[in-house]
Amino acid sequence: MQISLIGGSGFIGSRLAKAIHAKANTIKILDTRQSLNYPNSWQPCDVRDFEELSANIDRESTIVNLAAEHRDDVTPRSLYDEVNVDGARNICEVARRKDCKKIIFTSSVAVYGFAPKGTDENGAINPFNDYGRTKWEAEKLFREWQEEAPNKRTLVIIRPTVVFGENNRGNVYNLLKQIASGKFAMIGNGHNQKSMAYVENVAAFIRHSLSFTPGIHTYNYVDKPDFSMNELLANVHNALGLPEKAKFRLPYALGILAGYCFDILAKVTGKKLPISSIRVKKFCSDTLFDTSIEKTGFKAPVSLGEGLKRTIEHEFKS
Numbered sequence: 001m002q003i004s005l006i007g008g009s010g011f012i013g014s015r016l017a018k019a020i021h022a023k024a025n026t027i028k029i030l031d032t033r034q035s036l037n038y039p040n041s042w043q044p045c046d047v048r049d050f051e052e053l054s055a056n057i058d059r060e061s062t063i064v065n066l067a068a069e070h071r072d073d074v075t076p077r078s079l080y081d082e083v084n085v086d087g088a089r090n091i092c093e094v095a096r097r098k099d100c101k102k103i104i105f106t107s108s109v110a111v112y113g114f115a116p117k118g119t120d121e122n123g124a125i126n127p128f129n130d131y132g133r134t135k136w137e138a139e140k141l142f143r144e145w146q147e148e149a150p151n152k153r154t155l156v157i158i159r160p161t162v163v164f165g166e167n168n169r170g171n172v173y174n175l176l177k178q179i180a181s182g183k184f185a186m187i188g189n190g191h192n193q194k195s196m197a198y199v200e201n202v203a204a205f206i207r208h209s210l211s212f213t214p215g216i217h218t219y220n221y222v223d224k225p226d227f228s229m230n231e232l233l234a235n236v237h238n239a240l241g242l243p244e245k246a247k248f249r250l251p252y253a254l255g256i257l258a259g260y261c262f263d264i265l266a267k268v269t270g271k272k273l274p275i276s277s278i279r280v281k282k283f284c285s286d287t288l289f290d291t292s293i294e295k296t297g298f299k300a301p302v303s304l305g306e307g308l309k310r311t312i313e314h315e316f317k318s
Contacts, residue, residue, distance in 0.1 A: 001210065002026045004057045004100075006047055006091065007066030009033040011168045012106065015203035016064070017041070030056050031067075047087035053094045062102040062210065065091055070108070070131050080130040081137075088138035092145040102154040103142055104209055109161045109195075109220055109289055111136040117193070120290040121159070121218050129278070146216055156209045158202075160221040161289055165199030165307065166314040171282075172196070173315065174274060179236045180316045185248035187255035188284040190230035195222045195289045198307030201300040208298045220291040223304040229283075235305060239312040255280050 003020060007013050008029035017038055020027050029035045030045035030053070045052045047067040057063065069083040088105070095103060109115070110132030112123045127133040139157055146155035164172035178184040202221055209217065227235065237243060250258075259277035266273045302310070 002028070002058050002061040003210075004028050004030060004061045004063045005066070006030045006045070006053075006064065007068065008064075009035045009042065010066060011165070011170075012163060012199055012202055012206075013066045015165070015199050016066070016206050019203050019207045028056065028058065028061075047090060048082050050090045050093065053090050054097065057094050057098055057100065059098045059100075061098070061100055062104070063091060063095060063100050064104045064206065066106050068106070068108075068131075068135070074130075077130055080134045084131075084134035085137045085141070088141045092141055095145060096148075101149075101152055101214075102156075102210075102212075103145070104156040104158070104206060105138065105142050106206070107135045107139050107157050107159045108132065109159045109287070111139065111159065112289075114285055115287075115289070117286050117288040118290050119220075119288075121220055121292060143216060151214055154212055154214050155216045156212055157216070157218040158206060158209065158221050159219065160197045160202050161195040161287060163197045163199050163202055164311060166311055168199065171279070172311075176236060176312060176315065179233065179242075180240055180312075182242075184233075185250050186229065186233065187250045187280060188229075188252040190233065190249075191228055192284060192286045193226045193228045193288045194232065195226050195287055196304060197221050197223050198300075198302055198304060198311075200302050200307065204301050205293060205298055208296065212296075219293050219296070220289050221293065222289050222291045223300055223307070225304070226288055227304070232308075235308055236312060239309050240316065252284055255284065 005013060005017060005027055008017050009031035014037055017029055027041055029038060029042045032046050035042040043056045045056050067087055069079045111125050111127055112119050113126040113128040113132060115123055125136055127136055142155050146153045162172060201223055205221055256277060259280035262273050262275040263277050
């Protein structure tokens with residue numbers, strides 16, 4: 001199987017490239033950044049550039065699209081549409097011209113917005129930010145492509161919750177770093193639950209989905225069981241050999257006020273700051289999702305607790 005892995009030099013892409021190579025598939029990594037692990041399989045390519053995509057995606061190959069703008073503070077904001085939406089449109093057109101019959105797209109649970117607890121794949125679409133909005137717009141473009149030849153084309157849409165793991169510098173890493181420093185302050189009562197996904201498991205599920213047959217397959221990706229913030233803190237403290245309870249707790253009202261102050265400071269200085277009102281809201285909200293991935297026969301190779309332990313040991317103890 002020939003696989004075109006768009007965004008394959010990134011966090012999830014690097015793990016997926018390793019998993020695919022292990023199964024002896026032929027892979028081409030398309031990314032603006034060079035692949036450190038597989039430089040000989042890498043071709044420089046920007047998903048926004050139709051000509052580059054067309055030149056690098058082989059005829060009848062399986063396309064896996066991991067390319068995305070996803071940070072909370074992307075500037076200019078037009079990048080969300082250029083990469084996530086226009087990039088999807090380019091991929092669909094190349095797929096039509098190259099007779100590619102399978103596309104696997106990593107979307108996000110951000111398409112649901114501040115969703116009710118237990119939201120599954122049938123949940124209402126209600127994004128609250130540009131990232132979620134543009135991921136949903138991309139999903140619709142890919143669905144249109146599949147519906148042009150529904151008995152021949154396969155579309156897999158995977159909506160991961162927050163993904164963490166070794167060598168990632170996202171929100172989970174920043175949280176773990178704060179806890180490890182001993183300067184972490186719990187905002188709110190800590191009873192809110194957070195669905196999470198270990199990168200090794202996400203890559204394994206994407207590889208698993210390579211075998212899916214024609215149709216549209218949509219799955220949330222969540223590693224169970226879910227932790228509350230208090231449980232997450234206890235697990236991290238245990239892995240680090242620290243007392244289980246937080247030293248400092250801050251009422252939500254004071255936390256969100258501090259977030260707004262940082263918003264103003266960021267606007268005045270033009271700097272990207274680690275604290276914002278949206279991050280406080282996300283931290284204190286429930287992000288608890290359900291998934292039907294077990295119906296596919298997939299079993300995560302690593303437990304959530306073990307994934308967290310591996311990440312902590314690699315980042316803060318090795």
